[in-house]
Amino acid sequence: MGFLAGRDVLVAGAGVTGRSAAEALLAAGASVTVTDGSPDRLDALEPLLPGVALVPGLVAPPSSAELVVTSPGWRPDSPLLLAARAAGVEVIGEVELAWRMGLELADPPAWLAVTGTNGKTTTVGMLESILRAAGIDAVACGNVGLPVVDALLAGHRVLAVELSSFQLHWSPSVRPAAGVLLNLAEDHLDWHGSFEAYARAKAQVLTGEVAVAGVDDPYVSRLLSEAPAPAHVGFTLGEPQEGQLGVLDGNLVDRAFGPDTVLAAVSEVHPAGPPGLADxxxxxxxxRAHGVSAEAVRQGLRDFRPGAHRAEVVAVCEEITYVNDSKATNPHAASASLRSYDSVVWVAGGLLKGASVDDLVRGESHRLRGAVLIGADREVIAAALAKYAPSVPVAVLEDATMRDAVRAARSMAQPGDAVVLAPAAASMDMFTDYAHRGQAFAEAVRELTGHV
Known part of the structure; x- marks a missing residue:
């Protein structure tokens, strides 16, 4: 790659994206240094990246550095990144690196980008399925797991790119062919500093050729109206107006890309319920912005199956449904999860990351049979329940295992209820990640119910 050849580049972070960025930079002819706070993580890279300098714990870039490529989780106020900017060294993310590398290709792939507080991974999975049903060489990448530079260098023709707010913050020039902002709610405020800064990062996905957004949310609808993209398309769970996609007579209907077109039946969409339909x-x-037929949309949606830990029914025993939605890592996602059931014993708690649960509890209190709270911020949720749902039985478990939580939830549940793990919080206080948390819940449910 011409703009990288011979340049000295520092990669901040030795995780999955850091390794992929370093490999891509080496292949492009750059001189690469990788730094990380974990010497063990750097040691693991040594046999994989010959020719790369591995330096633990840098708090300022080497004097020769001309560019810093940061892993997305590194905060803007990290000492290393502050020092880089103070020295006039540009800081970008791996997604931005992939974008700039793509611009130098004779025939770059099309980027179809997805962001929002909730539903990103399901949406890019659906999009990948639809594109493949149309016979297009497409791959889901980005925050979903596969680094974008890897997808780019593999030569795929369309990239279905899931973008977190962190990735968008470090991607100032990315302009997707079409991008969607699904929804917005408080999340990662500890990282961005304010909801407005978080929203600005998310809205960057609307700066390409076609901007798509969920217009049932007034704030998101306003961001769509302000987007610089030449074409604006809304989607709604109600009847769509001209220029929108929506739901009519039990079908998903397109009134944006040509004459009214039925895309699929509501019954063909999985996961079921409002969040799945919106995705x-x-x-x-x-x-459709990429020219895919209605038939391929329908086939792709029919073929798609959601991943684990997303509104996954683990067992039904004694007329009680046990649901693993460990992926509901913020209050907005948890609210959507609870709305799928009329009567719920809610299993929640973890790291709230500065988000408020007041609106969640106030809005869903009528459907709560009880609540079982675990994790670091359990008392914050308990306070909201005491304020907005004082009649709901609450078990606040200190130093509890997921097995304890499931047994407490079962003691509250009645036939016809759902016991729903929708934590509204991150998992790292008790678990490796949300998947580990969901697995612990599923194992505890199977042990309790005998569903092996």
Whole structure:
């Protein structure tokens, strides 16, 4: 890659994206240094990246550095990144690196980008399924797990890119062919500093050729109206207006890309319920923006199956449904999860990351049979329940295992109820990640119910 050849580049972070960025930079002819706070993580890279300088714990870039490529989780106020900017060294992310590398290709892939507080991974999975049903060489990448530089260098023709707010913050020039902002709610305020800064990062996905957004949310709808993209497309769970996709007579309907077109039946969308339908409409809008037929949209949605830990029914025993939605890592996602059931014993708690649960509890209190709270911020949720749902039985478990939580939830549940793990919080206080938390819940449920 011409703009990288011979340049000295520092990669901040030795995780999955850091390794991929370093490999891509080496292949492009750059001189690469990788730093990380974990010497063990750097040692693991040594046999994989010959020719790369591995330096633990840098708090300022080497004097020769001309560019810093940071892993997305590194905060803007990290000493190393502050020092880089003070020295006039540009800081970008791995996604931005992939974008700039793509611009130098004779025939770069199309980027179809997805962001939002919730539903990103399901939407890019649906989008990938739709594109493949249309016979297109497409891959889901980005925050979903596969680094974008890897997808780019593999030569895929369309990239279905999941973008977190962190990734967008470090990607100032990314302009997707079409991008969707699914929704917005408080999340990662400890990282961005304010909801407005978080929203600004998310809205960057609307700066390409086609901007798509969920217009049922007034704030998101306003961001769409202000977007610099030449074309604006909304999606709604109601009847769509001209220029929108929506739901009519039990079908997903497109009124944005040509005459009214039925894309799929509501019954063909999985996961079922409002969140799944919204994700399907968003994925369909991006695919239609890329010229995909209605038939391929329908086939792709029918073929798609959601990943684990996303509204996953683990067991039904004694007329009680046990649901693993460990991926509901913020209050907005948890609210959507609870709305899928009429009567719920809610298992929640973890790291709230500065987000408020007041609106969640106030809005869903009528459907709560009880609540079982675990994790670091359990008392914050307990306080909200005491204020907005004082009649709901609450078990606040200190030093509890997931097995303890499931047994406490079962003692509250009645036939017809759902015991729903929708934590509204991150998992790292008790678990490796949300998948580990969901696995612990599923194992505890199977042990309790005998569903092996």
């Amino acid at each position: 399907a409409l968003a994925a369909a809008a991006l695919a």
